[in-house]
Amino acid sequence: MITVGMDIGSVASKGVLLSGDKKFSLVLPTGWSPRDVGEQILANLLAESRVELEEVDSILVTGYGRVSFDRAAARTVTEISCHARGVAALCPETGTIIDIGGQDSKVISINGNGKVLDFAMNDKCAAGTGRFLQVMANTLGMDVGELAAFEDPSAMVKINSMCTVFAESEIIGLLARGSSKGGIIAGLHQSVGKRVAAMTRRLGVKEKIVFTGGVAQNAGVCRALEEELKHRIVVPEECQFTGALGAALLAAG
Numbered sequence: 033m034i035t036v037g038m039d040i041g042s043v044a045s046k047g048v049l050l051s052g053d054k055k056f057s058l059v060l061p062t063g064w065s066p067r068d069v070g071e072q073i074l075a076n077l078l079a080e081s082r083v084e085l086e087e088v089d090s091i092l093v094t095g096y097g098r099v100s101f102d103r104a105a106a107r108t109v110t111e112i113s114c115h116a117r118g119v120a121a122l123c124p125e126t127g128t129i130i131d132i133g134g135q136d137s138k139v140i141s142i143n144g145n146g147k148v149l150d151f152a153m154n155d156k157c158a159a160g161t162g163r164f165l166q167v168m169a170n171t172l173g174m175d176v177g178e179l180a181a182f183e184d185p186s187a188m189v190k191i192n193s194m195c196t197v198f199a200e201s202e203i204i205g206l207l208a209r210g211s212s213k214g215g216i217i218a219g220l221h222q223s224v225g226k227r228v229a230a231m232t233r234r235l236g237v238k239e240k241i242v243f244t245g246g247v248a249q250n251a252g253v254c255r256a257l258e259e260e261l262k263h264r265i266v267v268p269e270e271c272q273f274t275g276a277l278g279a280a281l282l283a284a285g
């Protein structure tokens with residue numbers, strides 16, 4: 033059986049092709065056209081796996097841009113179901129999924145079989161999302177992927193503003209007064225950690241806790257979440273691909 037799962041996100045689009053026991057994955061920036069990036073991912077996955085489109089049994093699309101991908105053969109499913117399925121496959125016995133993406137953060141409570149029991153989501157405000165960290169990294173003159181390596185929790189500077197626009201001004205002020213970049217970054221990670229931990233506590237913390245989404249690549253945010261929740265958190269190597277993997281697995285059945 034050959035299936036394709038795609039997670040067309042607000043910032044990054046991910047694709048997974050499953051062919052027997054082989055797995056091919058690809059991530060591309062979503063850019064301005066979710067439809068085009070979906071087509072590009074599909075074409076690249078087919079080329080890399082040397083599979084013809086006619087050989088694909090099923091395509092399932094999820095994520096913010098899923099409705100834009102209008103191939104008749106493709107079905108759509110919510111991100112919550114796909115993340116749950118992907119995480120259950122990668123990390124059996126998971127109780128709580130924390131997913132922080134580009135434009136939202138969500139917490140999903142699942143049972144041992146990956147069935148969704150409950151979920152909570154913040155998609156109203158950039159605070160506590162990858163976008164918040166991207167804007168702050170830009171203000172600090174670095175790439176979002178560099179933040180964790182530069183953070184200095186021992187010199188943590190508390191960031192008081194929740195709103196992305198005000199937090200940007202606050203950071204410019206802190207830099208002008210001589211606060212260290214490492215301390216400011218630690219404070220930013222703590223601010224995201226606090227906000228997402230509060231949402232997790234509201235839903236109920238159930239071990240094992242697994243952290244996914246593009247922001248899970250940031251070890252500083254993981255540290256902050258562990259401190260806030262006082263629980264160990266597991267980050268799968270394929271943390272950004274759990275939605276796409278879940279879609280590919282759901283496409284099979």
Ligand code: ADP
Pocket residue numbers: 040041042043044045095132133134135136161162163165166176177178244245246247248249250272
């Ligand atoms: P979406 O599905 O909403 O597009 P993703 O789950 O793909 O979002 O996550 C995108 C976010 O991941 C970006 O906004 C950015 O903050 C973060 N990110 C991307 N790459 C890295 C990296 N190498 N290290 C840390 N954070 C990253």
